[in-house]
Amino acid sequence: MTIPQPAVTWHLRLRLPPRCDEAIVLVAQDGGSTIELVPSAAGPRLRCRIALEPPRNVIARRRADGRPVMAAMETGVMTLEAPLVAARGTVDVLVRMRPEVIALHCDGALMDEEWPFTDRRGIGEPRIVRSDLVERLTVADDVAAPSVSVADTARWLPDQRPMGPFWRPPGENASAGDTMLCANGDELHLFWLADRRWHGSKWGVGAHQFDHAVTTDLLTWRRLPCAASIEEPWMTVGTGSCVHDGKRFHLFWHNHGERFGAREGVFVSTSSDGERFGIEPGWNRQDVVQPGVWREDGRWRLLSGMRLYESGDLRDWRLADERFIDATDGISEECPCAFGDGYRDGSRQWLLTGRTGFWTWARGERPQQRHHDAPYDGLMVPMVAAWRGRLILAGWLHDDAATIGLPQVWGGTLMFRELMPRADGGFTMRWVPELVPDGAPWVEALATVTIAEGAHADVDLPDGPVHLRLRVQTTADLSLVLGGGADAIGGSEIRIEASRRRLLAARATNGVFSGQAAQPAFVGRDFALEGIDGLDQVRTIDVIVWPDRGGVVIDTQLDIGRTIACRHLGPWTGGARVAVRGGSARIAAEVRVLTR
Template sequence: MTRAGPAAAPRTPSRGVAVSAALVLTLLAGCTGVPDDDRSPSGTTSPPAAGPDAYTEQWRPQFHYSPPEGRLADPNGLVWFEGEWHLFHQQDGTWAHAVSTDLVHWETLPTALEHDELGQALSGSAVVDGGNTSGLFPEGEGGLVAVYTSTEGGEAQSVAYSTDRGRTWERFAGNPVIPNDGRTDFRDPKVFWHDPTSRWVMVVSVGGVVELHGSPDLLDWEPLSTFGEGQGLHSAVWECPDLFPLPVDGNPDDTRWVLTVSVGASEETAGSTAQYFVGDFDGTTFVRDPTTPPETVQVTDVGQDFYAAQTFENAPDGRRLWMGWMGDWRFPYAAPTAPWQNAMSVPRELSLRRVDPGAAAPSGEVLADGGYVLAQAPVPELEVLDEETTTVTDLAVEDGDVVLDSPGGTFEVLAEIDVGDAEEVGLRVRERRGEDGSVAEATVVGVGPDGFFLDRTQGGVTTLLDRSGADADFGVRRTAAYAPVDGVVRLRVLVDESSVEAFADDGALTGTLVVYPGEGTDGLSVYARGGTATVRSIEVTRLASIWR
């Protein structure tokens, strides 16, 4: 018999080696942006039929999920149920819907939650109520329950449920289950089952903090606690929280809880960003690890385009996986694409790694009390897309660059580079050269004097309209303080038609950028500046389309 909800069991980490002890995350100051949820009319109610030219438009992602048409935003209701991965996402205040059996190939379904008498269906989560704690299902049965933010009369938390594997949904007649009490920002509920206290727990964003609520049945909720005052980054409103346990270094007997929140656009962070906190949760209160100073900011992703990430509930084999919206609240719907806008990141597997006490940080500071790093890695299921692989080893790069064979528009790079005495090393992807051989266009991933960086200042489109409707600089460079382990940079980079996702040191540091490259940008090169670096190995693998 299916239990009431998924237990908070230890999670299996992704594959990879231990994190560098010398790693500290920092934010790069930048330009302005104002966070706000979209308030436009309802989106498409059913997916269009796929014709021979479907998913072939310029900049259409070939191995990331994007909708057939319309505007994709925050992932919602990520859940595994009866052999299917469910991906819901914001689309003009509705819950658009797609499913997959392998986390790679997705089928778009009709919109799950349209607008109703309580307004829009903003972000939220979905759970498997296998024990029918809610009483919303026939006796002896269970099903999927969505908890989301409705908008009429102010942001409030409401419930919908499905008895047919998520194909159709009914609203709970007693909505909202947590009414608005006059607050402006009260949204994005993430719900999970907490086995030790035998109740459902909700973490929901309230301005610059998160609140925790508890319920025996998903319908009657009581406040439990609040977290966030004086903790981390407060440059803008907190949104789309998540709270989940992870074993430390894969040890199921040493578990910590991770709280993630996205932070809306601001000048301080050059757009929107996301951060995480590591600590303990007793079923009522989340407490950050006391060895971490309250003002410490640990960013989830160095790039500008990984927002509102949510983990899949009820994932099999104890895995903790998530996806994020590859977008930014500075340019939420400015993409020069049609008939769709925006895409999801690839699914990533999460693990938690300990930074040993006494380790030296990149600044030279000694981390006397240690700490934790949230690591991310693309799920191994993506390997089904691997096609031709080219490998180069023992390549010296002396204060210049080496052009590699063209991999096309969609590929993966695995690189191990000994920095040597070089001041900067990196990869140029989606590259185009001029007649004189100079680099005319490229997006760059590398390590230099300012740490790990992603740079699209010459990556194609460099100006877009921001939320105010004004021209704004899209060609940004994002950085984080970083020191390679033993002087060796280990990079994994996924390149699609309009995105670059980079993972350093087996995902201890990640960066995501949306890019809109020009025609003929199918080149790849490796470079060193100010000295000589050695490419120990570099593997370039072409990736197949998920739509063909």
């Protein structure tokens, strides 16, 4: 039986048992919804299983198309979980259920969320099954999100930290995805897709929302309310663009309704104050996907795939060019980002297309392919904005599936770059100076040593996040393997190959000079950047090693204006090893421990 969908909240006071060796049902409701304690290696976990109507039309369509169907979709169950390692004997548990979202709170802290698109099942109110563990259970209409103290937040979400370098949302199943940047005067607004379950929420459909922060100096960021949240069951917010027309922000986003038979196309959310956004009723374009929107020579432009539209008011769009860009095989045409307006005299534009494509043009020209100069260095779907005379890039680095414990993942850690245009239309790239993490004083890690061909030098690295700096004098190829332990096998290799004009980031399967480039750069592992001049002139190599919930980030900057980032795969066993090929090298190293 399908019940109406009023918002409802279950509130229980849980007393933890001395042991939890098997699943214990605490609360149950007719129809199949339960709240349970389940054992795990790290201690008991709270599991909420909410019974919903299976989306039979979606299941049938997926089977007809030969696509996999999640078992949870077939049974109509959505599961929310929370580790209870922070519990202190008793826990106030709140399960807030609305038609579009289910939220699980422990002592006020938001621990997990899910986003249904079918009705709940069940008859009657939930009942206590274990009165010795549940002190009380109340059922109420929808209640506001509970307040939570700073202390309780730190206890339940120890990975919560201010927005900054190598940032990701707090919570064991939370990650960050595609970004958008929008400058307005001195303000730089950052939007990112907040994700849970690495694209596994909403029964694998993916349930994304655009979270929001703003800065005026890149040092301090102010978190703002979600700019495009899931307000209705049909919503799952996808990548787009945000622009400011002098009066309002216009955030264009794509709804991935095609994944579950819901509303499709592009919608727009607007804000006058840059803090509170709302969906503009009645505006929807079905012929546009994942739009890139920008201003050029007094006109608003929108790119969808290879088609260019133009507008004077950001609402009435006319097709201006059926094939504005030519995305050949292997070149992405999704998630475009055009930038240049507001940078210097605005006479040159650049265009990134999600994963692989890059174009540039001067005023009056058509886009010219410059894929070999693209600022893809391991980050996924990078976006750029001109801000205070600078070009700031934001993107994200894929988590390691083995660390997460899933066959594949979507989502990861937010990272930043600064682009410096060259006269030929390309770029040099560097870390954003304001976003380099602070740390302890530098200490010598390796006194100056000459490494001959076939030899190597080892560098001890402290545990935790560190910044390693190598001073090198060589024109030979250099291999730096991090996290591979005593034999460097299984570490992450950063290889500077001056002989091949190539910069590589890959898993060192057999020690130094063993990594193989088998993936495109946006995967963030096992890839190479080709056609790089000046690698024989590198004299300083900066590497940040940053462990987080998605694995270990390896972020490298060369003093010739190149960066490369990768995710370490598998266990981190520490240390660094340096070797050369095709000559010798003089090398010294220093290191400092970073603060989070």
